[in-house]
Amino acid sequence: xxxxxxxxxxxxxxxxxxxxxxxxxxxxxxxxxxxxATITTVLxxxxxxxxxxxxxxxxxxFLEKFKNFLRKFFTKKQxx
Numbered sequence: 001x002x003x004x005x006x007x008x009x010x011x012x013x014x015x016x017x018x019x020x021x022x023x024x025x026x027x028x029x030x031x032x033x034x035x036x037a038t039i040t041t042v043l044x045x046x047x048x049x050x051x052x053x054x055x056x057x058x059x060x061x062f063l064e065k066f067k068n069f070l071r072k073f074f075t076k077k078q079x080x
Contacts, residue, residue, distance in 0.1 A: 009057030012050040019047030 002010075023043050026036050055063050 005057050009054045009062070012054035012057065016047045016051035016054060019043040019050065 020043070023040055026039060029036075031039070
């Protein structure tokens with residue numbers, strides 16, 4: 001069973017991406033420009049803090065796995 005530290009870390013990791021998804025929905029809501037700008041700023045800062053804390057809680061091993069996943073996702077396979 002995972003420790004509470006890992007559970008909180010994974011939760012924060014997911015929340016950091018949910019914050020960015022919510023930013024994509026904001027233009028479709030009936031909000032003023034000022035309110036949208038405020039919510040966007042709060043979500044960006046909150047998402048980045050959540051991501052940083054999740055990396056701190058999950059450790060270097062998780063960060064390396066995540067970086068390898070991104071490398072595989074964004075690199076093009078060479079045809080031989």
